Amino acid sequence: MGKKVLITGGAGFIGSHLGDLFLSRGYEVTAYDNLDKQVHGENPERPAYLNREIELVVGDVRDADLFSRTLKQADILVHFAAAVGVGQSMYEITRYTSINTMGAAVVLEQAVQQKDHIEKMLVASSMSIYGEGLYICPSCGEVNPKLRPAEQLASRRWDMLCPVCSQPCIPAPTPETKPLFPTSVYAVNKRDHEELFLAVGDAYGIPVTAMRFFNVYGERQALSNPYTGVGAIFASRLLNDKPPVVFEDGGQSRDFIHVHDIARGCLAAIESDKANGEVFNLGTGRKLSIMDVGTAIARELGKPSDNFIVNNQYRAGDIRHC
Structure with a gap:
């Protein structure tokens, strides 16, 4: 029998891809997910894309009893569960902090109580904790x-x-050594995630790795999800014959990485002792301007790219490059 992995948020975009990769390597996988309506729709059910070999436990990470019972079967803990989205976090402060920071605290308390069988933990952080690059x-x-x-x-x-x-x-390119300057509630929550996991893991002798995801794209992204990136938003407008709206001058840039590369990076960190106690960026090291992204998507969809609305407006708190 292979090692058993528990992925919180495992029915979501990134978690489900990592689950697929674990299965292909002989692991047994359990996804612990609350099937949030923003991601999975008004009447959420097990996602059709979620591999049938993955056991799904529907629950909130703040439910200590249910999470504790689920964790008893795991050798490895991957914590992806989070309320996501920079903008929304700024007016749903209580909900975001409860799910993200308090949720992580519950997860860690249960992991400490069961530390004798937890071989490794991996937590998802975010490039948003840097602020500007x-x-x-x-x-x-x-x-x-x-x-x-x-x-x-x-x-x-x-x-x-x-x-x-x-x-x-x-x-x-932004290195892991750059000082952190989170500029949203979501970014502060993600900084809390990695610092809580690293501190608790070190104190109790549980190996931990934190992964700072850059801008992830790929299959299974839900357009209703606040995490959905600009690429999916542009594609949605183009497919509905509406011109994408570009803020500032379109020259702002981001590092975009495919979800399959994120999954491979996480697996490599879990399987390497050299990653214990470390923090890693997961990106490509290459920047793409927002306008270039929109133009490429339009070309692939056979849609015009000369009618984009460049509004020369800005949003408070937006970064220019990272």
């Missing part, structure tokens, strides 16, 4: 700016300026 100033070198000032954005000057000398900066 790393930049290079031609004069000052590496800089870690915070958010762009409101007065700069109001004047439609979109690119990041050096916080020391005010020269325009060049975005660079």
